[in-house]
Structure formats: structure tokens, C-alpha cells
Amino acid sequence: MRYISTRGQAPALSFEEVVLTGMASDGGLYVPEEIPPLSHEALASMAGLSYAEIAFRVMKPYVGGEIDDDTFRTIVRDAYAAFSHDAVVPLNQLDANHFLLELFHGPTLAFKDVALQLLGRILDHFLAKRGERAVIMGATSGDTGSAAIEGCRHCDNLDIFILHPHNRVSEVQRRQMTTVLADNVFNIAIEGNFDDAQAMVKASFADQDFLDGTRLVAVNSINWARIMAQIVYYVAAAVALGAPRRDVSFCVPSANFGNLFAGYMAYRMGLPVQQFIIATNANDILHRTLADNDFSKRDLIATLAPSMDIVVSSNFERLLFEAYDRDAEAVGTLLERFQVEPAALADAPLADLRRLFASHSVDDDTILDVIREAHQRTQETLDPHTATGYRAAERVRSDSTVPMITLATAHPAKFAEAVVKAGFPGVPLPPHMDDLLEREERYTVLPATLESVQRFVAEQRR
Numbered sequence: 001m002r003y004i005s006t007r008g009q010a011p012a013l014s015f016e017e018v019v020l021t022g023m024a025s026d027g028g029l030y031v032p033e034e035i036p037p038l039s040h041e042a043l044a045s046m047a048g049l050s051y052a053e054i055a056f057r058v059m060k061p062y063v064g065g066e067i068d069d070d071t072f073r074t075i076v077r078d079a080y081a082a083f084s085h086d087a088v089v090p091l092n093q094l095d096a097n098h099f100l101l102e103l104f105h106g107p108t109l110a111f112k113d114v115a116l117q118l119l120g121r122i123l124d125h126f127l128a129k130r131g132e133r134a135v136i137m138g139a140t141s142g143d144t145g146s147a148a149i150e151g152c153r154h155c156d157n158l159d160i161f162i163l164h165p166h167n168r169v170s171e172v173q174r175r176q177m178t179t180v181l182a183d184n185v186f187n188i189a190i191e192g193n194f195d196d197a198q199a200m201v202k203a204s205f206a207d208q209d210f211l212d213g214t215r216l217v218a219v220n221s222i223n224w225a226r227i228m229a230q231i232v233y234y235v236a237a238a239v240a241l242g243a244p245r246r247d248v249s250f251c252v253p254s255a256n257f258g259n260l261f262a263g264y265m266a267y268r269m270g271l272p273v274q275q276f277i278i279a280t281n282a283n284d285i286l287h288r289t290l291a292d293n294d295f296s297k298r299d300l301i302a303t304l305a306p307s308m309d310i311v312v313s314s315n316f317e318r319l320l321f322e323a324y325d326r327d328a329e330a331v332g333t334l335l336e337r338f339q340v341e342p343a344a345l346a347d348a349p350l351a352d353l354r355r356l357f358a359s360h361s362v363d364d365d366t367i368l369d370v371i372r373e374a375h376q377r378t379q380e381t382l383d384p385h386t387a388t389g390y391r392a393a394e395r396v397r398s399d400s401t402v403p404m405i406t407l408a409t410a411h412p413a414k415f416a417e418a419v420v421k422a423g424f425p426g427v428p429l430p431p432h433m434d435d436l437l438e439r440e441e442r443y444t445v446l447p448a449t450l451e452s453v454q455r456f457v458a459e460q461r462r
């Protein structure tokens, strides 16, 4: 399998090369040159298989023989052994035709673990094989950071630097990152927001001189391996509900769009999906783009669903690339315009997207209402991100006879502020985090400037 850039100018890469990088050198994102098919027979044969076996089968074509089958099976099995639920990502039926896909049973209680438990192991495998070290730089609005640290802390060949927006993540999220005192883990609280952090990580890929030749690797969903691993749970959930004989729909709390783009890839591979719903918080650029063709930046708003406080949605570029029939030049022109002024999609790609996608935006008051309503109806306490999905699924699903699967992206214990505001006493942390609030923290506050962040990384890396 080869991987090509959405901007069309960077060299095509192998799987190993694409995992060991981040942005393409032309500023684009890597996608597979061809989308491997998932036939009806292949889907039907997955019924009743373990999550790890489905994961192996779905991801194998993307790995393309660059990790031998036995080794890859072991990597996948070990990655999902770290989950606290036997089903890894269980489906929880809310009512006759609405299901929650619980993606929060990994070590850090958010969907990011599904991909980052795997990515850490794949990176370790390739770096050990090459006898190389690498530096990871990641930006987080709260969840990717801890999942990446947890996935990479035991990797001898890696130093990991995670940038989070100072005072804009929940206390549990911050402590999940800053209480890991391993020598190869560095937490940076930047005096800015997630978009600033993500922009600095991306800029570091464009100019890597500050690392004197050491390899720089991404753990955000700009890294293709993140998307690859996330495709699997769409397939597993749909098969559990009767695919390929039966269509399903998905509703996805969205921001950087890696999660929903993975679902779209599953659809393009052959999964019978009737509708995708994009749920956003008050940072509603994805909703405005789809509903009103208003592809323009607005100031970032701090919400009760802080992990989705993002304006510049990285993976939307990958979706645009597909919607524009892989016309890299058109995508580049659109995204360059978007950086400096309000932009709009061309008619044909927009119409194409609207056939498959719907969207809905949910403000903070509604998040609180939904947490209360859902608890009354189902006895579930939703986290504030999942709450956006629950409401969007109810509001804009096109066919109530098709099973709707809303992705539950985080555990409510991570977001006490919203849960308590909604009138509940809070949700206890699981036993392995019992003493999280007493543990020692270590992090460095830095101004949101590329120079200060790069200097810190260059000085601290081992």
C-alpha cells in the first residue's frame, strides 16, 4: 500500500514511512492511494469474531505486509488487552433503535485509546527495527495527550512532548497527563488554545531543523495510523448489528474530524452506512460548512465539552480531498483561502457530502439538558461530548428504522464540571485512577510561540 498527500506534491510513502511521520512535506495529509474493499463476504465472516481479530482483518490491507502477520496479530492483541471491557468497545442499547458505542473502556477513558494503544506499539516496532530514536510532538484539547502518553510511555525509542492549552482542559484530563513522571514524557501547558497548539505542531513538521536530524512523529490524527485504527470500531459495531445484511447510521461528536473520517473510510471500503451525523459543540464550523456552506473561522469558544473546542479541523481536509474527487490542486486552493478569509465549497462536492452527511450543533445549555434527559430516559450519565451526539442523533437522523449508533467518545468521570452542573453528584473515577487527584504533577507553562516550544523540545529531548 502506498500513501499520497492531499496536496499532491509530496512523495508517496510506504506504510512504515507514513506512520513514522505526520504532515506531508507539501503541507497536506496522507491518505491511502487506493481504498481497499471490504466485500459482503468479508463483512459477513466477521460476525462473532473478537475485536482484535476484526481489527487485524480490517487493518491488514493498510499495513500491506510491512509487518509480518504474526507480529501484527500480537501487536493488535496486546493493544486491546489493555481495555477493561471484554468487548473492547461494547454497544449499549438506549432504545429500540438507538445505540451507544462505548469507546471509553481504555486506560485513559476516551476513544483516543483505541488508536493510541496500537500506534505506540507500531512505532516501537518500526523504531526498534531501524535502531532509531524519534521525538513525538502532539497537540491536545485534553484526551489525545493522555492517551498518547499512556501509549508511548514505555517506548524506549521515543521522547514525547504534549502541548495542552493552559487552564482549558478538565482537571482530570490535565492530571492524567501531568502525573506521568516518566523520563521520556514532557507536558507543555501553552498560554493559548488548542488551535495554537496544533498550529505549532504542524509548523514543526514543516521546519524540523530544530531537531538536528532526529525524526519527528505525530500522534494526532494527522498520522494516518490513527485513522486506520479508528476504522475498525465502525466495522465491528455495524457487523454486530447485522451488517452487511442491514444498513446502519452513525452519529459522531466531532471537532478535528479524525473520528468521523475513519467512519467515512469504513463506508468507502464497503460498510453499508445510510447516514453520518456530525455533532458539534458551539464551535460549529463543521455544521456551518455542511448546512450553510459557511467555511469560515470564528473565535474559539470555551465550552462544557472542552475536547471539542477546536476551530481548524485537520481531517476535514481528507474529506474534502475525497469530495473533490482527489483534485489536490482544488483542495489546496480552497484551504489556502480558508486560512485568510471566509471560504465556501464548490456546488458539486457540497451536494455530494450532503447526500451522506447531516449535522447539528449543540450549545452548553443544551448539553446540560441532554445529560439530564438521557439520565431520566436511560439511566446513563453521558459525558458532555457524547451528549452533543445524543441530541444530534435525535434531531437530524433521516430514518428511524435504521439503527443509529452514537459514538460515546469519553467517560463522564473525566468531565465532572458538566456532570455536576447538570445536577448530578459526579461519577467516580475507576480504581486505577483512585488517587489521581493526589498525585504529583509535572508540567511547564510556555508562551504560545513556536520559538519557545521548539527551544524547549530541543533542550529537553534525551
Ligand SMILES: Cc1ncc(COP(=O)(O)O)c(C=O)c1O
Pocket (backbone or CB within 6 Å): 110, 111, 142, 143, 144, 221, 253, 254, 255, 256, 257, 258, 259, 260, 307, 308, 385, 386, 409, 410
Ligand atoms: C471526548 C471527545 N469527543 C469528541 C472529540 C472529537 O473527535 P475528532 O477530533 O476526531 O472529531 C474529541 C477530540 O477531538 C474528544 O476528545
Ligand SMILES: N[C@@H](CCOP(=O)(O)O)C(=O)O
Pocket (backbone or CB within 6 Å): 139, 140, 141, 142, 143, 144, 145, 219, 220, 221, 222, 255, 256, 258, 259, 307, 308, 314
Ligand atoms: N480532542 C482531541 C484534539 C486532538 O485531536 P486528534 O484526534 O487529532 O488527536 C484531544 O482530546 O486532544
